[in-house]
Amino acid sequence: MAFFRVFSLIFIYISLFISRCLAGDAFVNYEWDVSYINVSPLGVQQQVIAIDGKFPGPVVNATTNNHIVVNVRNKLDEDLLITWAGIQHRRNSWQDGVLGTNCPIPPKWNFTYQFQVKDQIGSFFYFPSLHFQRAAGGYGGFIINNRPVISLPFDTPNGDITIMIGDWYTRNHTDLRKTLSAGKDLGMPDGVVINGKGPYRYNTTLVPDGIEYESIDVHPGKTYRIRVHNVGISTSLNFRIQNHNLLLAESEGSYTVQQNYTSLDIHVGQSYSFLVTMDQNASTDYYIVASARFVNESLWKRVTGVAILHYSNSKGKATGPLPDSPNDIFDKTFSMNQARSIRWNVSASGARPNPQGSFRYGSINVTDVYVLKNKPLEMINGKRRATLSGISYVNPDTPIRLADQFKVKGVYKLDFPNFPLTGAPRMEASVINGTYRGFMEVILQNNDTTIQSYHMDGYAFFVVGMDYGDWTNNSRGTYNKWDGIARCTVQVFPGAWTAILISLDNVGVWNLRAENLDRWYLGQETYVRIVNPEDTNKTELPIPDNALYCGALGKMQKAQEISSGALITSGRSKLFFTLLMVLFAAISNLF
Structure with missing residues (x-):
């Protein structure tokens, strides 16, 4: 009987602990192996950086105030850091993943990032921040959804699609950085990739046969939220979908005034969300295009990314010329006026119930x-x-x-x-x-x-x-x-x-x-x-227990074994783990 009384008391205590302490903001956990794989996005086999064997990497899907835990195992042959572009890391630059705040993760080592997406919503992406590695991939989307108690400023879409566009070289990223270090320019990119794939063969002269292209499946009459990120090296890209309007709704964590665009210039590092309704007939598929801007078009025609929008009831392949890009090579004002037209939706609520415009x-x-x-x-x-x-x-x-x-x-x-x-x-x-x-x-x-x-x-x-x-x-x-x-x-x-x-x-x-x-x-x-001149943990979190050390502090770094399996991710989780140990000890003492 003593056993059951002790067990019941501890079980009740742990249950109360879970209900009061662990019912707060949820944890989203990932285990990533960052390694090289060989692919041929433009028809030339090359080494790219993959996450869990995928290029691009997985989309991180979270909700406002979630705690994100990503255990990164570096299987490259050089140092690595992952940065989370646009994620604000409130009070926590320790997790920023750049050399100003973090020592690199050496090869064969791991590092666990942990941060809260506090008071944020929107479309972002992550990528490796060192050694020109983004030119080899290692990137992926990062979605922060609204909490259920805060409504979207538009009807809930029927689906969510992430598209990553960027200029691309068939040379290895190590060769590209050697070129820059030698005082030379990189020259014209070899193409534009869409979700890590080359162009659909819309032109038999410009696009060789056998290149794998991206195809996105949709259903007629449905509206999708399409998140587009320019993860490239240095080329501004014009994004458009043949015969479809792009209703701009959000950019990098801010809801925008909703406006229709036939195309939008997306510059390096920028992210946008569009609402796109599949309101066309399905006589054929449709082109999705990302083409270079502010360049000599006659030289850059082959540097164009083309994917396919495929209706579920489509009757044939996309054909004909690509939809036109803005014709303003001699008009400097078009793209700037387009950028000026993107406005903050001051009446929409973002991560909090109060309207965005309440911050004057x-x-x-x-x-x-x-x-x-x-x-x-x-x-x-x-x-x-x-x-x-x-x-x-x-x-x-x-x-x-x-x-x-x-x-x-x-x-x-x-x-x-x-x-x-x-x-x-x-x-x-x-x-x-x-x-x-x-x-x-x-x-x-x-x-x-x-x-x-x-x-x-x-x-x-x-x-x-x-x-x-x-x-x-x-x-x-x-x-x-x-x-x-x-x-x-x-x-x-x-x-x-x-x-x-x-x-x-x-x-x-x-x-x-x-x-x-x-x-x-x-x-x-x-x-x-x-x-903060006041020394307090309320405005900045303390240095994490797993911080890496280098430079003048290199002697502080201890040997590390690559971890795997479940992660103990917070003080509350550690306390819960301790209570479980107390339970097991109590049971053991009864026998």
Whole structure:
């Protein structure tokens, strides 16, 4: 009887614990093997980076406030980090997956990422952040769904489709980075891939026979949410679906004013959600197209991605010419006006019940101003480098956030200039000193000859203005201070500027970078360091138990065995595990 009394009491206690403590935000767990596989997306066999043998990798599917746990086993022959573009990691830059915050995962090692998608919704993607690896794949979609208690600002779609588009080279990513390190340009891409596959053979001259292409199955009369991500290297792409309207609904965590587009320019690193209704007859399949923008079309015709939209009752294959792309090679304003037309849906609720527009960013006083200017590549110390405001960033051996945690001196300089340097450019680890709870205005001035995209980790910023020419103080008079879209990646046209506003409420060290891989690899980035002067875990989570150590802190790293199986993922889970051990001990003592 004693056994049953003890067992019953412990069972009741554990049941109460589960109901009160584990009934909160759910955990979403993944176990990933990151390795090389051989595929032929453009008809040439090459080595790509796969996750669990898949290229692209699996889509992470979560709901607002879920805890994400991803155990990454590095089976490459070089260091690895996975970054989660657009995921804000509230209070937790330790999980950002870039060199400013994390030591790399060595080959044959593993690292478990754990973070909460706190107060977020929307369409994002992940990718490897080191060594030009994104050019070899390793990327996948990341969906954060609304909680059931918060309705969508549109009817629930009949399906959800992720499409990843990007320019592609048939050369290995190691060869591409050697080319850049040698001071040479990458040259024209070999094609555009859609979900890791080459183009449908719409033209027998431009597209060789035998290439595997993507085909997306749909049903007539149904409406689908199609999430499109430009995961490429450096090429802006125009996305369109033959004879179908693209009703824009969301971009990188913000619901937009719903507008129809026949096509939309999607720049490197950007993500959009469209609602597409299958309202055409099924006499044939339809083309899905991603074609290069702002290039010499006659030279780039073969650099076009083509997939197939297949109705379940289709009567034949897609035929004929591709749907036209915007014809504005001599009209600089079309794409910019299209970008300006994308507005924030101020009345829609996002992750919280209150409308997005209840955050009145236009009435907040600016506390810091930074003008970040990029130029064509220039020589620094005999190396061809990319710069921001005259500084080409060099990653220190010890990540910035680790250096702060353990008070390692001399790792970086907190001296990034508010305005571009007037002297000779230099290479160093220069970081922006952000003001906690400040409101930063950043002007991205593009004095290069190509379109650039810029991304900031840990934040959604407000795109308030863009125009051609040089930004001046008078340019503020053109700002949109009411419904400028909030997003994490924005394009800057050549010879033009884009202005963004950032509310610095997320403590940590956050990467601000060019999304164009060639410019990022050559130093066009910095970090924004945001510190709460009050020492409290309420605004930043403590260093994780599984943190990796390198550089000046390398001696702190212990040997590691690759883990597998179930993960103990939180303090509550550990406590639950402890209670189970108490139960087993109690049972053992009764015998």
